[in-house]
Amino acid sequence: MQRWIMFGLFLVACILGVGVLFQNISTRQAEMASEKAEAGKSLKIMASNFQFDKPEYTVKAGDKLTVSFNNKEGVHAMEIVGLNVKLDGTTKSQEVTFDKPGTYEIHCVLPCGTGHANMKSTLIVQ
Ligand SMILES: [Cu+2]
Structure with missing residues (x-):
């Protein structure tokens, strides 16, 4: 039983x-x-010590996207040079219209440690 x-x-x-x-x-x-x-509507960028999750991000000219930023490891902040996009642990996303085709540098703007100077990536607007 x-x-x-x-x-x-x-x-x-x-x-x-x-x-x-x-x-x-x-x-x-x-x-x-x-x-x-x-x-299709967002561009996600993830940061860790001491790199971004992709060496190169691609978007299409004319796209209106929500750029979002997340720290997967460490504390970083990013800027897309020439596009007035600045994101960090507090301001995590921003609506951006990519109207000018070109190659833009993405880099870390928060002194985060030994690899800080090399924390770079590229955004290609085609
Ligand atoms: Cu940094």
Whole structure:
């Protein structure tokens, strides 16, 4: 009798486990779908010690995007030279219309440590 109870409990635990697993998967899928939908409207820049997540970012001339900035590691701030875009841990996003094609330098504007001077990336407006 006790065995059946244990088996029953085990079965319930398994079902709950599988349920949670599938719920996580569907939540993740929904997140990914919304990230994809947003991808066209935003430019995400992530900073760590001592680099940006991409050596080069590309946008299309005429695009109006939300530029967002996040510190994944360390404390940094960024500027896109010539476009009047400055973001940091407090001001994390800014609407920008990229109307002039060209190559712009992105760099860290907060002395953040030994690699600070090399914290550079490029934005290409095509
Ligand atoms: Cu820095």
